[in-house]
Amino acid sequence: xxxxVNKVRTDFPALHQLKDGKPIIYADSACMALxxxxxxxxxxxxxxxxxxxxxxxxxxxxxxxxxxYDDARKDLARFINAKNPAEIVWVRNTTEAxxxxxxxxxxxxxxxxxxxxxxxxxxxxxxxxxxLHNLGKIELKIMEMPLTGMFNLEEFTxxxxxxxxxxxxxxxxxxxxxxxxxxxxxxxxxxxxxRDGILQLDAAQSFPHRPIDVQKMxxxxxxxxxxxxxxxxxxxxxxxxxxxxxKTEPLxxxxxxxxxxxxxxxxxxxxxxxxxxxGLQNYAGAIASGATVEYLASVGMDKIQSHEKLLSRTxxxxxxxxxxxxxxxxxxxxPEQRAALAAIDLKGQIxxxxxxxxxxxxxxxxxxSGFHCTHAFHHEKHLDVGTLRPSxxxxxxxxxxxxxVETLQEIFDIMA
Amino acid sequence: xxxxxxxxxKFNVPTVFKMSMKDQDKTNTLILELLxxxxxxxxxxxxxxxxxxxxNECSDRIPAALAELNFQGLITKIISxxxxxIIWTLPENKN
Ligand SMILES: Cc1ncc(COP(=O)(O)O)c(C=O)c1O
Numbered sequence: 001x002x003x004x005v006n007k008v009r010t011d012f013p014a015l016h017q018l019k020d021g022k023p024i025i026y027a028d029s030a031c032m033a034l035x036x037x038x039x040x041x042x043x044x045x046x047x048x049x050x051x052x053x054x055x056x057x058x059x060x061x062x063x064x065x066x067x068x069y070d071d072a073r074k075d076l077a078r079f080i081n082a083k084n085p086a087e088i089v090w091v092r093n094t095t096e097a098x099x100x101x102x103x104x105x106x107x108x109x110x111x112x113x114x115x116x117x118x119x120x121x122x123x124x125x126x127x128x129x130x131x132l133h134n135l136g137k138i139e140l141k142i143m144e145m146p147l148t149g150m151f152n153l154e155e156f157t158x159x160x161x162x163x164x165x166x167x168x169x170x171x172x173x174x175x176x177x178x179x180x181x182x183x184x185x186x187x188x189x190x191x192x193x194x195r196d197g198i199l200q201l202d203a204a205q206s207f208p209h210r211p212i213d214v215q216k217m218x219x220x221x222x223x224x225x226x227x228x229x230x231x232x233x234x235x236x237x238x239x240x241x242x243x244x245x246x247k248t249e250p251l252x253x254x255x256x257x258x259x260x261x262x263x264x265x266x267x268x269x270x271x272x273x274x275x276x277x278x279g280l281q282n283y284a285g286a287i288a289s290g291a292t293v294e295y296l297a298s299v300g301m302d303k304i305q306s307h308e309k310l311l312s313r314t315x316x317x318x319x320x321x322x323x324x325x326x327x328x329x330x331x332x333x334x335p336e337q338r339a340a341l342a343a344i345d346l347k348g349q350i351x352x353x354x355x356x357x358x359x360x361x362x363x364x365x366x367x368x369s370g371f372h373c374t375h376a377f378h379h380e381k382h383l384d385v386g387t388l389r390p391s392x393x394x395x396x397x398x399x400x401x402x403x404x405v406e407t408l409q410e411i412f413d414i415m416a
Numbered sequence: 417x418x419x420x421x422x423x424x425x426k427f428n429v430p431t432v433f434k435m436s437m438k439d440q441d442k443t444n445t446l447i448l449e450l451l452x453x454x455x456x457x458x459x460x461x462x463x464x465x466x467x468x469x470x471x472n473e474c475s476d477r478i479p480a481a482l483a484e485l486n487f488q489g490l491i492t493k494i495i496s497x498x499x500x501x502i503i504w505t506l507p508e509n510k511n
């Protein structure tokens with residue numbers, strides 16, 4: 001049995017609203033996913049029933065918070081098949097997770113390690129590396145990606161072979177938010193590990209959409225946001241192999257990260273993950289993140305993945321049929337190789353931002369336009385006005401995808 | 417969004433700063449000023465003009481600012497088939 005999208009939709013209160021008397025077509029999940037009632041309930045319960053910090057105070061509210069905070073970490077660890085819940089660090093988002101992950105590498109001036117990334121990387125997997133490079137702290141290698149989004153393993157191997165053994169981090173986009181392509185992570189892991197390097201995946205667009213097994217993928221670091229996975233905003237996580245996390249310097253230090261401190265300068269850092277979670281935490285967010293993975297698991301990641309394949313197929317085939325050469329869809333030709341999103345180049349005929357504004361007005365279609373935080377890639381490929389990007393998730397229907405395609409056609413008829 | 421300087425002081429305490437809080441506020445102000453000068457402009461023209469003035473803002477935020485100003489009734493728009501674009505203008509410029 002496939003995913004019952006009508007049943008799923010009943011879980012999402014945002015979809016029950018009307019705007020100007022018409023339903024909403026939410027096609028911006030690659031940016032922010034909608035929240036099911038189960039996640040909202042978990043957030044509200046923390047704030048209404050047992051607001052307290054975890055792990056410190058000896059009263060009932062705090063004990064409950066501690067239990068649920070730990071349970072959420074265990075649930076997430078199970079969800080991505082981590083060996084140990086201590087390999088999960090709560091952070092605010094993918095961006096913070098990637099920043100933290102880079103601390104696995106020596107950032108000292110003379111011990112200069114190399115960071116390898118790809119040209120279609122999101123700014124969160126690029127800007128910090130360019131900055132570190134400009135400050136002379138790392139070597140930076142950016143592998144150029146084609147518009148098809150296809151990853152060139154041979155070129156990557158050549159880059160890896162030029163890096164100092166054991167002193168490089170490949171920080172790669174697992175699924176691109178513009179080309180919708182997935183990279184062959186297991187082959188990449190082998191190439192990286194042969195030279196004793198570290199593989200970090202920017203999983204912002206993969207974690208929410210397909211089953212994940214970090215052990216099977218042999219990935220060292222895996223960064224994702226809960227808010228793109230129907231979870232609370234301002235929540236994300238970094239999965240890291242425990243031995244690696246043990247050696248990693250925290251991004252932020254302070255309360256909760258130490259077991260003891262003595263003057264003049266003796267501090268004893270705690271073990272992972274606690275040493276990374278400085279200060280009081282977003283307990284509501286972490287607990288609701290547990291509810292999030294429980295929700296996704298109850299729907300079934302396999303079902304979500306095949307439902308999204310159907311949406312992707314429908315969108316790509318219909319766009320090709322109706323608009324053909326008037327547009328160019330970035331990423332793999334084959335819809336089966338794509339995530340359920342598409343950055344569409346309107347070839348200078350209409351401004352994508354104006355299309356997004358009109359889509360909202362005409363049919364309540366909410367989607368994104370512009371550079372999608374991949375400025376450098378758009379500039380490199382001469383897509384200087386940006387692209388139009390619908391992105392679909394478990395709660396979208398084939399009918400909604402069809403309405404999007406029809407509306408785009410209508411806007412072309414009016415404007416182009 | 418109401419521009420900071422125009423927002424009523426609901427806390428009834430003296431305003432200690434007159435500067436804009438964020439670049440986004442400056443973007444809104446700039447769009448209004450550009451439309452005063454240009455009378456009307458498409459999104460592409462506004463983005464180009466703002467960039468040529470060296471605005472320190474991601475161009476992706478300009479359309480969101482346009483939509484917000486339009487929602488507040490501070491600017492209006494028409495669709496031009498001739499220009500194949502939306503044309504933005506100030507309400508007082510609309511005849
Ligand atoms: C591929 C990719 N990486 C990273 C991010 C950054 O995610 P966040 O803003 O949650 O840190 C995004 C968000 O759009 C993304 O699409």
